[in-house]
Amino acid sequence: MADHDESLPDAPEYATSNIAGSEPSDDDEPLDLTHENNAKIIMLGTATDDDSCASFQFENEDHTLGNALRWIIMKNPQVEFCGYSIPHPSETKMNMRIQTYGEITAKDALIKGLADLRDLCDVVTDKFIAEKERFVAEKGN
């Protein structure tokens, strides 16, 4: 108990240098707590020889990423099938199956899906900021 009551020590120096190295933030810059990448993904052993069909296991992901990613991968005309499942509710794992028509590998389809979803996020951010400015300007008049 006694050790909890001591005043907190300052962070070691490495933490300070980390802050100095990060980009300067303005008001619209959202909170970025960690620059670390803790994402974990593995390819399950159910891929075909030509890699056109494969299953991937995402750790610490759920319907949030699963469904959005499934939708955008299904938008790819070279993909024949894409589906995801959460095999067990008490394991924080999300499985995704991708089957392509064979012109690209399943991994390429996944990478394209992630890139497309990222582009979508950028568009939504831009539109939201623009609309906010318009709304504030209109209200000001």
Place this chain on the structure above:
Amino acid sequence: MAPSKEELERRRIVGVELERVSNVTSTDFPGHYPGEDHSWNLDDFKKNSKIDIHKANDLDYEFDLIGVDASVANAFRRILISEVPTLAIETVFVHNNTSIVQDEVLAQRLGLVPLRGDKKGFQQLRWRKKSPDEPAAEATDFNTVVMTLKVACTRNHATPNTETDPSKLYFNSSVYARDIKFAPQGRQSSWFSGAGEIRPVNPDILLAKLRPGQEIDLEIHCVLGIGQDHAKFSPVATASYRLLPSIKIKKPITGEDAEKFVNCFPKGVAEVQKDKKTGENTAVVVNPRKDTVSREVLRHDEFKGKVELGRIRDHFIFSIESTGMYNSDELFLQAVQILKKKCTDFQEKLMES
């Protein structure tokens, strides 16, 4: 071959019928309709998507997100509720608690108190890892915010004997969230200074009641967390969306029926207007946004075949109510950034392997 305007309109509407819903799943995928291209196209998305703000208060936002799929809108909603990090009380060290509220109950109450402070200051904070072997598990000014709550109740001898109101009879008969005091550690005094001090969003939350001789003396440690771990870390009171209702009148509804039709909907949804050509009183839909889609209109035989209810598949009316640490608009932008970071991170990992 491009689909006709009517066909596109039909695909956009999720039907709401008397006993069932129709046209539920989205069909905008390549290969679903022969000869149509539904592949992902960023320029088309830029052209067809739209955001319309309707209400913009600091803590209460309502806007329309148009042109995205339900899966994406749902991802934003889920991230808002459970993945945007906030600061909340995590550990309470009880030096003294002689109130009737048990230690664990008091700690639980404290945990749910929403906190606020300088937003730029929050950017300096880092996760406090839970596992003991991680180096960051140690509490530092980067990952832990210390607050204190020290209140003792005493008798007010100045009150007359006839007084029965405890708030006049005693000092500190009630402990409120405003009594929680920020105790800055290290560099925190510069990150959270003056008006940016870390404090409860609502100073009037009642935490406990005291009587003379009772005392509460606590040291409180706050850490960053996400709603997935505990609801106290959720930055929103509610984040929800609904689809814009659509009411289509197929055949003119006139006379007394028009009056009845208008009364089937909440105020402001429909109106009786004089038709310019026939001069008859006719029901007109003026603002379907206000409708609750109660389906009352479908219960009456006189409207059979005259009206079609539905919802617009890609028109989401988002409502975000913040608990106060961030403004609602900042929260939405953060949620989008979090989804983007997920994509970037997995993409990076896939490229490496």
